[in-house]
Amino acid sequence: MPTGIRDKVAILGMGCSRFGERWEDSxxxxxxxxxxxxxxxxxxxxxxxxxxxxxxxxxxxxxxKSSVPLAMALRLQNIPVTRVENYCASGTExxxxxxxxxxxxxxxxxxxxxxxxxxxxxxxxxxxxxxxxANDLFWPNASAPGSFAQLASAYQAKxxxxxxxxxxxxxxxxxxxxxxxxxNPKAHLRKKITMDQVLNAPIxxxxxxxxxxCGVSDGSAAAIVTTPEIARALxxxxxxxxKALQLAVSSGSEAQHNSxxxxxxxxxxxxxxxxxxxxxxxxxxxxxxxxxxxDCFSVTELVTMEDLFISPxxxxxxDIMDGFYDADGKVPCQIDGGLKCxxxxxxxxxxxxxxxxxxxxxxxxxxxxxQEDPSIGMTHNLGGFPHQNVCSIxxxxxxxx
Numbered sequence: 001m002p003t004g005i006r007d008k009v010a011i012l013g014m015g016c017s018r019f020g021e022r023w024e025d026s027x028x029x030x031x032x033x034x035x036x037x038x039x040x041x042x043x044x045x046x047x048x049x050x051x052x053x054x055x056x057x058x059x060x061x062x063x064x065k066s067s068v069p070l071a072m073a074l075r076l077q078n079i080p081v082t083r084v085e086n087y088c089a090s091g092t093e094x095x096x097x098x099x100x101x102x103x104x105x106x107x108x109x110x111x112x113x114x115x116x117x118x119x120x121x122x123x124x125x126x127x128x129x130x131x132x133x134a135n136d137l138f139w140p141n142a143s144a145p146g147s148f149a150q151l152a153s154a155y156q157a158k159x160x161x162x163x164x165x166x167x168x169x170x171x172x173x174x175x176x177x178x179x180x181x182x183x184n185p186k187a188h189l190r191k192k193i194t195m196d197q198v199l200n201a202p203i204x205x206x207x208x209x210x211x212x213x214c215g216v217s218d219g220s221a222a223a224i225v226t227t228p229e230i231a232r233a234l235x236x237x238x239x240x241x242x243k244a245l246q247l248a249v250s251s252g253s254e255a256q257h258n259s260x261x262x263x264x265x266x267x268x269x270x271x272x273x274x275x276x277x278x279x280x281x282x283x284x285x286x287x288x289x290x291x292x293x294x295d296c297f298s299v300t301e302l303v304t305m306e307d308l309f310i311s312p313x314x315x316x317x318x319d320i321m322d323g324f325y326d327a328d329g330k331v332p333c334q335i336d337g338g339l340k341c342x343x344x345x346x347x348x349x350x351x352x353x354x355x356x357x358x359x360x361x362x363x364x365x366x367x368x369x370x371q372e373d374p375s376i377g378m379t380h381n382l383g384g385f386p387h388q389n390v391c392s393i394x395x396x397x398x399x400x401x
Contacts, residue, residue: 004278007399008103010231010239012224013042016355019219019342020188027062027117028073030220034348035074035113038222043234049224050107051080055094055114057087057346057383062117070113085347087383088294089247089392090114091221092350096245096392098225108230115220116345144296145213147385149205152299154262156207159314167207169317170298171198174211174340176326177295181337183368188217189341212298217343221351223358228399240361243279243376243395246271254387265382267391268307272380275393276309281376285310288395289374290360291325291333292353294382295340301333304380327368335360335368346383350392353379357396375401 015037017030025033039046054070056063063069067081086093091114098110156166175195181187193211201209231239248271254260272284281287291308295301302320305311310331311319319325325333334340336356339349357377359365376397383390 005099005103005245006243006279007228007241009099009225009242010228010236010399011242011358011396012044012109012226012231012234012236013038013040014221014223014355014358015039015041016186016221016352017219018186019217019345019352021119022117022218023119025218027069027115030117030218031070031073031113031115034220034222038224042224044109044224046074046076049076049079049109049111051098051101052076052082052111052113053094053097054081054083055085055090055112055347055350056083056116057085057090058116058118058121062120063115086392087390088296088344088346089350089381089383089390090347091352092354092379092381092392092394093247094347095223095351095354095394096247098223099242099245102225102227109224109226111222111224112351113220113222114347114349114351116347117218118216118345119218142385143205144385145205145208148297148299149208150262151303151386152207155264155299155303158261158263161317163207165317167199168195169302169320170207170212171195172320173295173298173301174198177334177338177340180327180335180368181341184337184341187337187341188215188343189337208297208299214296214339215343217345219342219345219348219352221348221355223351223354238362239399240358240396241399243397244275244393246275246278246393248391250384250388250390252388260387262386264303265307265386265389265391267389268304268380268382271391271393272308275378275395279395281395284308285331288331288376288378289372290335290357290370290377291331291380292336292338292356292377293333293380295334295338296344296382300382301338304382305333308378308380327370332370335365335370350379350381350394353381354394354396361396361398
């Protein structure tokens with residue numbers, strides 16, 4: 001049986017660019033911005049990095065193929081660099097590669113970095129790209145808002161929820177994230193919104209309105225990881241270690257039989273169960289301090305909080321409206337503003353989430369710092385559609401927690 005990676009790898013340093021409409025900057029500029037912060041935070045010289053993993057999803061027109069763009073932007077000469085792409089989990093996938101390399105003993109210090117510069121593509125959402133001729137044949141008109149709107153409808157029908165109550169719970173999620181993002185200097189959107197604005201916004205795909213959808217953005221984030229022993233030898237104290245990394249990928253079975261009712265994410269439930277076991281967490285509602293989940297749409301966050309076994313099935317609406325996930329609630333979700341306020345530069349989003357956990361555990365999150373002594377943080381990425389997707393989960397926390 002695998003023993004997992006709990007506390008075998010420590011985060012030595014992290015960095016994150018400002019997210020937003022970075023028209024004046026190249027993808028290389030964003031990578032350098034995040035890397036310079038991570039390197040200074042780690043307190044090492046660039047020559048001490050043994051290997052790097054580069055996450056990017058759709059960034060073909062700026063960085064192109066292969067791992068060369070990261071090596072060129074950061075001047076990483078002759079070390080192994082690997083490019084990874086796994087839908088919206090690409091940033092977390094880069095982190096997984098670097099962490100596993102250190103845990104295996106293949107290298108002492110590794111870098112994970114993600115970048116995406118999407119505003120230049122001109123799309124309001126993610127650019128369309130082929131998944132191969134078979135998928136193109138069967139999904140000629142699929143859209144992300146349309147697919148996730150069906151998730152909302154299925155959840156609402158399964159739990160016999162009044163449409164107005166469903167709409168208000170989703171609106172509460174968006175208002176909460178904007179309240180949090182307004183306190184984050186690196187967020188793309190830093191303006192608070194009201195319930196009335198959300199409820200009266202134009203419909204994108206019923207029941208999802210404009211404020212139920214996250215946008216795209218430009219950004220980069222980076223993590224430098226090593227062993228706890230090396231981190232201590234470098235003078236680091238109060239280490240933040242990796243507790244679990246889990247990935248679950250759909251085989252397509254959800255869309256091929258009637259055992260799945262469309263109201264939840266099979267992959268999230270599978271990855272979460274394995275992550276809690278790896279991290280030795282038996283009561284996640286009580287033990288996890290903070291969540292950053294893949295709020296591409298407000299309904300995704302609502303459903304995910306049940307799939308992560310935090311809210312009871314059918315109970316997320318009550319928790320949301322009770323303020324359980326607010327910044328001053330029992331377990332904050334998206335305390336940095338989430339995808340809703342950062343947008344979603346695919347290769348950077350997963351690492352941006354881990355960056356927030358890292359800051360919160362160290363008490364360095366500034367105006368949005370959680371005061372209730374956070375010790376365990378969980379991040380969640382979901383790429384693809386409700387019926388066929390990639391789910392990635394990371395749990396980090398204080399050493400020994």
